[in-house]
Amino acid sequence: TNQKHFQMFSVGPPLVGHDHPFLCKNPKFLPTYIRPKYPTIDFSTFTIRSSSSLEEIEKPLNESTEARESSSKLYAxxxxxxxxxxxxxxxxxxxxxxxxxxxxxxxxxxxxxxxxxxxxxxxxxxxxxxxxxxxxxxxxxxxxxxxxxxxxxxxxxxxxxxxxxxxxxxxxxxxxxxxxxxxxxxxxxxxxxxxxxxxxxxxxxxxxxxxxxxxxxxxxxxxxxxxxxxxxxxxxxxxxxxxxxxxxxxxxxxxxxxxxxxxxxxxxxxxxxxxxxxxxxxxxxxxTPSSPIAAGRSGGRKTGKQLILVCHGTSQRDSAASIPYAGNRPMNMLGVIQSQKTAELLLDLKVNSIVSSPKLASIETANAISRVQEAADCLGADCVPRYVEMKQLQYLDVENILQQSKHAVGISHLQSGWLNGLEDGVTMSLWDQAGQAWKSLLDELSNESEPQNIVVTVGHPAVHIAMMGHCLNLTKEWMGSFHLDAGSISLIDFPDGPAGRGVIRCINYTAHLGRWSIPITRSTLDDEF
CATH class of the missing domain: 3.40.50.1240 (Phosphoglycerate mutase-like)
Structure with missing residues (x-):
């Protein structure tokens, strides 16, 4: 077992009612994260890449990584x-x-x-x-x-x-x-x-x-x-x-x-x-008009493995020198409401484990979800009590990385595409650490003893955005193409298991927050999104 990999997991002070450390197995599947450089292509004329033959349809999707990236480079x-x-x-x-x-x-x-x-x-x-x-x-x-x-x-x-x-x-x-x-x-x-x-x-x-x-x-x-x-x-x-x-x-x-x-x-x-x-x-x-949370099928295909990315609730901001949605402070009242609304949304799912960043706001959000899950029998969702395993993953803590960015520190809220403004070194560090978190979560999801395995992970929006990029087999340059708000959820299904491609069911879902949700549109008089 890779000892360095183990060191990135933190049990920390045991959470109330939970004393199970996050034990990591050697990953059976690691996506390709390092991409080859491609020659310059003339995009002055828009074309569509040629097809493969019918005989190629049995090839695993992982074998066409280069072709997939080349195609996406074309469209980008x-x-x-x-x-x-x-x-x-x-x-x-x-x-x-x-x-x-x-x-x-x-x-x-x-x-x-x-x-x-x-x-x-x-x-x-x-x-x-x-x-x-x-x-x-x-x-x-x-x-x-x-x-x-x-x-x-x-x-x-x-x-x-x-x-x-x-x-x-x-x-x-x-x-x-x-x-x-x-x-x-x-x-x-x-x-x-x-x-x-x-x-x-x-x-x-x-x-x-x-x-x-x-x-x-x-x-x-x-x-x-x-x-x-x-x-x-x-x-x-x-x-x-x-x-x-x-x-x-x-x-x-x-x-x-x-x-x-x-x-x-x-x-x-x-x-x-x-x-x-x-x-x-x-x-x-x-x-969607109804809840996106439903186990069993994804785009018409059966799926038993799901990863739910939860952005922790908003926290008390300690100074103008902190990053937006910093998680090292307790949640404010809005954050408490957001975490409770998320817990209620997830009530009808039988969550197997909750993996959170070691930051306080993430732990508080995870605890809120766990309390509602374990009280499901009292709330009429189940006839038997549930046990949810609580874990902390150091790789999910990216706030020290974000603090190094002059762009991220001091802004009041996260605008669409804000990750585009991060310095190259900060972007690379965020991307690499999120890649390690993604590998660990895939490993957690690969538990063969659980045919229906639902893992909830709680952290800062930036780490979830980067992990979605890894899920889609992209590179760090794509991170500015996605946005997440505090209290939102995003859902990834794995109809072919964690070794297959993730299917993204929703990103930045906030309808469950009701009157506290982010509006779909904003006034067109506002010059900034």
Whole structure:
């Protein structure tokens, strides 16, 4: 066993009712964190990388790391139109449709309509966004999305634009089929659609690649529109493509960033001071009308392993020289409320272990979650008491690293993309330490004796952002592309186990905080997000 690895774990003073140290096993799977340098590529002409042959579909995804990064470098480098003022884009997937309910492949067909549940979901989204200010709404032309947009838009007088490129992915001969019909009729091609969608070919088309190119076209139209706050109502696959292309991820990320019915995702675009492509940050992903916390399935696939990233509640700030959301002080009243609301959200899950940073605010948040978990029998969630193992992980404490940054110290709150301003040395230290934390958490999740293993980890937003980057097999340069708020949760599923790719169900979910949550949109009169 690596003794140095052990030293990074801290039991510290035992928490009340818990005396189990965090014992680490040797990791069975370590993602590749060091990336090779790539030659300079001419991106003046936007192209899509060529496909692999059908025979390649049995290769493990880990073997195509170089191809995946090369593809994402392509999308990250293709320029976006310059903008003159900050722009926020709020994307919503349509409510449940009749073909969603039947399990039928819709694609860009227009035969399904919203179910009663879908209408209700759209109404919930309308209420969630009712006080938010929008300058324009872009909608898919397909009925299920147009109806969702009409419900959400309500009595607003601002312009609604129907945009053909926002239609759902074109699936050609697959459209209208049930799963068993697709398997029977198309065999190997259907299997490729399931496990290697980016290289899937049907009727002479590569649907996912066409979709990614279409999403880039949509961004040009959205960003050149004279507006500051934009609502986009579309579909599952096209919203995935919009998110991925905005932050520079290629087609290999299809089905990795989930979009549920009426799930809300938010992207912030900030002008670059020298012109050219704006800074882009994913402020939240897939904030759903109902709770995102549910064990068992992820994007239609069974999953028994889940990692829930909880940002600790806000703390009492000791001085202007501290970093925002510093965890070395007790939580303030807002932080106590945030931690209690998070504990209530997680009540219906049987959490196996809670791993926290050794900082006080993280420990207090972890204790709040543990108390509610272990009282589940008293609260009617279970008929038997639960035991939750409490652990502390030194790797999750990144605040000493952040204190070294002149940019991070003294700012009052975390703006979208704030990690872009960290000095190179600080960024590298944060990234490397978060990588060690990520390895340790994967190891914790790999407990073979627990087929259903749910691990909650509590820490500062910065370490969770960096760990999501490691989950997505990115590099440190991507950290500024994600944002988390105090008291938020993010959920990662592992349908293929911890040795497989993580599927991100939601990022920066705050709806559980109720009146204390961060608004989806902000006033367009505010020049800063």
């Amino acid at each position: 480098s293709a320029p976006f139109p310059a903008i003159r003022a900050p722009k926020r884009v709020v994307m919503v997937r349509h409510g449940q449709s009749t073909w969603n309910e039947e399990g039928r492949i819709q694609g860009s067909s227009d035969f399904s309509v919203l179910t009663q549940k879908g209408e209700s979901q759209a109404e919930t989204s309308r209420q969630m966004l009712v006080d938010d200010s929008f300058d324009v709404c872009f909608s898919s032309p397909l009925n299920r999305s147009k109806r969702t947009a009409e419900i959400i838009w309500g009595a607003r007088k601002e312009e609604m634009i129907t945009e053909s490129d926002l239609r759902e992915i074109d699936l050609y001969s697959f459209q209208g089929l049930l799963k068993h019909e697709g398997i029977a009729k198309f065999g190997a091609a259907y299997r490729q659609w399931q496990i290697d969608a980016s290289n899937f070919n049907i009727d002479g088309h590569y649907p996912v690649r066409e979709l990614w190119a279409r999403a880039r076209s949509c961004w040009t139209k959205i960003l050149t529109h004279e507006s500051r706050s934009v609502l986009v109502v579309a579909h599952n696959a096209v919203n995935q493509a919009l998110v991925a292309t905005a932050i520079g991820l290629g087609t290999e990320y299809f089905r990795i960033l989930l979009q549920s019915n009426c799930g809300v995702s938010v992207l912030d675009f900030t002008p670059h001071p020298e012109g050219g492509s704006p800074y882009i940050c994913l402020n939240r992903l897939n904030q």
